[in-house]
Amino acid sequence: MSGGGAKMVFADSKERFANRVADYVRYRPGYPAAIVDLLCEECALRPEHVIADIGSGTGLLAEIFLKNGNSVIGVEPNAEMRSGGEEYLKPYATFRSVAGSAETTTMDTASVEFVIAGQAFHWFAPDAARREFLRILKPHGWVVIVWNDRLEDTRFAQEYEELLQRYGTDYKNVKDSYPEMSKIQDFFGSPDFAARDFPNFQLFDLEGLRGRLRSSSYAPTEGQASFAPLMADVEKLFHDNAQGGTVRMEYVTHAYFGHLRTGPKA
Numbered sequence: 001m002s003g004g005g006a007k008m009v010f011a012d013s014k015e016r017f018a019n020r021v022a023d024y025v026r027y028r029p030g031y032p033a034a035i036v037d038l039l040c041e042e043c044a045l046r047p048e049h050v051i052a053d054i055g056s057g058t059g060l061l062a063e064i065f066l067k068n069g070n071s072v073i074g075v076e077p078n079a080e081m082r083s084g085g086e087e088y089l090k091p092y093a094t095f096r097s098v099a100g101s102a103e104t105t106t107m108d109t110a111s112v113e114f115v116i117a118g119q120a121f122h123w124f125a126p127d128a129a130r131r132e133f134l135r136i137l138k139p140h141g142w143v144v145i146v147w148n149d150r151l152e153d154t155r156f157a158q159e160y161e162e163l164l165q166r167y168g169t170d171y172k173n174v175k176d177s178y179p180e181m182s183k184i185q186d187f188f189g190s191p192d193f194a195a196r197d198f199p200n201f202q203l204f205d206l207e208g209l210r211g212r213l214r215s216s217s218y219a220p221t222e223g224q225a226s227f228a229p230l231m232a233d234v235e236k237l238f239h240d241n242a243q244g245g246t247v248r249m250e251y252v253t254h255a256y257f258g259h260l261r262t263g264p265k266a
Helices: 021-027 034-042 060-066 079-088 126-136 155-167 171-176 181-188 206-214 227-241
Strands: 050-054 071-075 095-098 112-118 137-150 193-204 247-258
Touching: 021 079, 021 206, 034 060, 034 137, 034 193, 034 247, 050 060, 050 126, 060 071, 060 112, 071 079, 079 095, 112 126, 126 137, 126 181, 137 181, 155 171, 155 227, 155 247, 181 193, 181 247, 193 206, 206 227
Parallel strands: 050 071, 050 112, 071 095, 112 137
Antiparallel strands: 137 247, 193 247
């Protein structure tokens, strides 16, 4: 993903979620608190450490660190998503947000101990983001990349995937941009990083499943010709698979953590 590797470019990547904020806050999966425990054990994370959450969106990843007592600076380029995050995280006095991006955070040099990114890495320009992370990190600071990967090992999950492929406006392009282990390794600049996986899931009633789908950047929006047929198929999908009034969406949450290698790529 870095160096000479190709990366898919989305011209509207910083604006894709502007009209999906409410659904994103309500229906996107959060992140396991066990990630914080992992970083406490492996990276000596302490409550006094300052964290930059890059592509912080509506604050779902930042929240687990705020609950740990950390100060978190949310860096988000999309004004609507940034506003949603500020509202969602209003109860936490140690959160503040800035208008910035992975490539230009606007933050001070050597100002944070951790840089984290949840479900945002595929939107970054990797070389520029890497230089910026090295700039804002204190010496020996840590980078943590977190990703919720939706599983496709049940009939419901497979049929949901088929809906995305059938109706998604650019679903294949977005899915092809999701980070692979080789891209993560290339970003860190060496094999000197670690990875851990955590189980994660969501339970949805019908409205929740509709909202989860609407929160996706590649889902048709109301007013587009394919929106009504998609919602009809989602309702059928739900009724065909619901047990006890809900369907269960399973994920594995990947956490990659390590130090960025300094040198030519910086």
